[in-house]
Amino acid sequence: MKAMATQLVPDVAIPCSLAEGLRGFVGECHSDCLVGTLLLKGDRIGGLIRGDSTSATKLLFPAPVESHAHLDKCHTIDRMQFTGGDLSAALEAQRADKDNWTEEDLRTRATRGLTEASSAGCKAIRSHVDWGQESSAPLAWSVFLEMAQDTKLHLQLAALTGIDQLADPAFASKVSKQIPSGHALGSFVLNHTRTREGILNAFKTAADRGLALDFHVDETTDPSSNGLEIIADIALETGHKGPILCGHAVSLASQPDEVRKRIIDKLARAGIFIVSLPTTNLYLQGRAGSVPAARGITPINELRDMGVQVVIGTDNVRDAFCPVGRHDPVRALELAVLASHLDPPLDLWLPAITTTAGDAIGLSSPSLQDAPLSEFRIADASDLSILVSGAAHRPATTLLKELTR
Ligand SMILES: [Zn+2]
Missing domain, CATH: 3.20.20.140 (Metal-dependent hydrolases)
Incomplete structure (x- = not known):
């Protein structure tokens, strides 16, 4: 079977609590997020690695x-x-x-x-x-x-x-x-x-x-x-x-x-x-x-x-x-x-x-590792305070289109 190509998305923030304890998610701690380069394997999340910058332009978070x-x-x-x-x-x-x-x-x-x-x-x-x-x-x-x-x-x-x-x-x-x-x-x-x-x-x-x-x-x-x-x-x-x-x-x-x-x-x-x-x-x-x-x-x-x-x-x-x-x-x-x-x-x-709210109504929330992008959203934000204050966001699947532009 052909290995799925890995694509890189720089300057992405992930809420710390989401990545906590997961192998393959490493970045710079900034406010309430981990900042780094997001690895995508096809339409799934492969991990986070340290990038060149410590400031994020995008915030990945689970769908509400x-x-x-x-x-x-x-x-x-x-x-x-x-x-x-x-x-x-x-x-x-x-x-x-x-x-x-x-x-x-x-x-x-x-x-x-x-x-x-x-x-x-x-x-x-x-x-x-x-x-x-x-x-x-x-x-x-x-x-x-x-x-x-x-x-x-x-x-x-x-x-x-x-x-x-x-x-x-x-x-x-x-x-x-x-x-x-x-x-x-x-x-x-x-x-x-x-x-x-x-x-x-x-x-x-x-x-x-x-x-x-x-x-x-x-x-x-x-x-x-x-x-x-x-x-x-x-x-x-x-x-x-x-x-x-x-x-x-x-x-x-x-x-x-x-x-x-x-x-x-x-x-x-x-x-x-x-x-x-x-x-x-x-x-x-x-x-x-x-x-x-x-x-x-x-x-x-x-x-x-x-x-x-x-x-x-x-x-x-x-x-x-x-x-x-x-x-x-x-x-x-x-x-x-x-x-x-x-x-x-x-x-x-x-x-x-997001995840606990899903559990409360009997829906399963996938772990970040290997999760499909369709379960996530991308906000124009570098941390959660900006997201919660009303930052625009869109389905994380749009990342794939943005990468091919
Ligand atoms: Zn009510």
Whole structure:
């Protein structure tokens, strides 16, 4: 067999955490990146060697993964008579808007969301879909499943049910049978009356059908809301296989130190992923007094320090839950840096929107060594601070065309 020719791309930066411990990746350390000459073997990454220069003109990074979105709700704010409020006000306004959710409306808005995610370099996106009161699937579910066949992005859906509904085994079973393999069973957990029964059923149903789990949990600063610990307890009791992703976990930050540490320890032992969603939480939480007041935000640093895999997502885009934004995980990371005090070096945090985000929704992330270029993006940047601040980027496969010019 003919050996694949090696091509050289000078002055490339690779996030240090990505290359750490890998043989064949050597360069000059500059800020949060390793700088050198990238070796390509065909359309795969062969390694990094020291180059003549220590400054990079291009940054290679894994394709972002949007792990938490709501394509059924996005881009609706301009037709609502909504002038702000807390989570319950947003729920009410969004419920009223559902009368407009025809097939054409859903397709148009979701296409806009997917186009944004593609432009943001995403390789995959998980969207929740409000399930509603009936056990039969809502219109958005079938429309988006069809769109998942047509879009270049990997579009994964999570059925967003109420945890009280899942406490009914017949409801849980009927819903789960309408979730194809590769998609997720999701639920909203916030001071419901049958939380433990519902979560137990969610785990049982997901195990029976081999589905991933995804919870919206404790979206409040009120520490009496602690669905997160019930989820962790049941995950430990059942030894559930498959990714469990918990979004928000806002009340965790309001817990007394020893309670918070106890919960985080359980999350780490259960291998539960936590997705922080700063946009929606900053907009909806902490509205009881005058602004600025304490806002609800996931305690990302502490979670990570205690061994929990943390992810950062976009959540709502231009709807009643968040009236601004676009589907762009890099932008979500930029906001999380400010909202959650994520300190440099930023290569420690990049996995939260790339490789770890992929793991959290059950996608495999190839190791850098020998990985296909199609899994990566190239930014006009010399380090991650420039990327996170909004540098332009493109698919890394364009490197091949640039080399032949
Ligand atoms: Zn959400």
